[in-house]
Each structure stands twice: as C-alpha cells, then as structure tokens.
Amino acid sequence: MKNIRKRNPSSDAAEIIHRRYYEGRPQRLAELAEAEANDTVARKIYELRKRADLTQEQLAKLVGTTTSVISRLEDADYEGHSLAMLRRIAKALNKRVELRFVNASRRTKVA
Amino acid sequence: MKNIRKRNPSSDAAEIIHRRYYEGRPQRLAELAEAEANDTVARKIYELRKRADLTQEQLAKLVGTTTSVISRLEDADYEGHSLAMLRRIAKALNKRVELRFVNASRRTKVA
DNA sequence: AGCAGATTTCGCAAAATTGCTAAAGAATTT
C-alpha cells in the first residue's frame, strides 16, 4: 500500500495504525469491519491481506500472480481494479465480493 | 439483460418479473434492495436502470457510451466488469459503488 | 553497518475490456 504523498515509506499511516492497534490484538480486528466500509478498494485489499497475516508474496502465490501486481492493487492511486481480480483475491482468502449500488450521499451501516 | 438459456427473448424471467411486480408499484420497489444483494452484477445494473426508468440508450448517454456496451454489461454471461465502469454507471444514476469482502459462505443482511 | 525479508517501481508483452458502427432480433404501439 503506497502512501499518497510520501514517496515510499512503508511506515505510512495505514502501516502505523495497523501495528499500533491491530497486531496481535484479536479484539481490535473486529472494529475493522466497520471502518472498511468507508475505505478505498486498495486499502481493503491491504487490510484483508494483513488480517490474513500474509506477505504480498504469499498472497500473490495464492492468487496466482506476483508481488508487483499485489503492490499495484494496494496502491491508493491505482484505480484500475477489475471485478475479476477482486474475486480472485477474495477467493484466495476464502471471501467473496459483495457489491452494491447505494445512494450517492448516504452511507449504509452494516449489521 | 440476456437470459442464460434462451437466446434473445427480452421476455426473459427478469423482464417478466419486473413487469409483473414492479412496474408502477412503488411499494414493491423497496423489496428490490433486499433481493439485490444476492444478484449478479449484470442484474444489478439491469434493475438499477429499470428503476430509473431508463432505456439502454438513455443510460448509455448518461454514462457516455453506447447501447451495445450497456447490453453487454447486463448480459448474465458477461463477467468482465471493471470497477471503473461500475462507478461510471453509479455516478450517472447518482449512486455510488460499495464494495466489501465478506466471508465466503455467509450472506450479510443489510440495514 | 550489514543482511535478509518485504514492498515498490519500471518497462514491456499479453490478455481483457471498452468504444463504436451497423445490422438483426424482439417488444410495444398504433
């Protein structure tokens, strides 16, 4: 996951937050579900991978691609995700992609 | 929206259901929100367009493309949707795309 | 500082999606 402004510090905000709040604290992980709804796709993938405790290389292998591809997908600036790729990632992590069209302004809360 | 088995009858299941249950019956429309969560992307787009009471041509114009593209996106067999296109459609209809990775088996209910 | 692991970036080829036109097929209206 690449930070927006800084060049290439894997010590970016998301990484810091992850370490501080989630690493080794199972109860915190539950909170992620809520926060995720407002996140970018790139960050969702990043969080998903972190929660599964995988390196990009490990996820890449599961998905059937390379680390450079995973890195690109986790790049906040990248906008070119395909549903097909998102599904491949989901499948690799025993998830499934759920998609909805919701009214532009309102944010729907999830049960 | 193309049916899976029949060749090209726009009198396919979805179309029939639409006419029978939704056309001119506002209260029925609410039920769509629930059903949609389990639908394919293709059908979501179709339902979205129908609820907006638009022809493929009208939607195409709003999105900035042609009817053939819309038709393809509504084809149940088509799997090549990109997030970018889904967002263009959402934007045209004053919606936004919400995406989640959920556990493979369970279906999350929406508020 | 040095080392090993992890992530990012670059460049180009391959594959997939979109853009578009025209024509055929189907549904609706008159």
Next chain:
DNA sequence: AAATTCTTTAGCAATTTTGCGAAATCTGCT
C-alpha cells in the same frame, strides 16, 4: 401487421489491465 422503439449481436480498433522479471527502496534485526 406495420411502424416504431428497444435490445442484442458481431467485428474490429483503441484503451486498459494483467503478467512478469529485475532493480531499487525500505524495514527489521543482529
């Protein structure tokens, strides 16, 4: 049933995404 509107299909070009390897950058550890 003829006319009109709507949708699907086909083909190909243009654009975009993916695939992939190698080098560069960054992190954590000793």
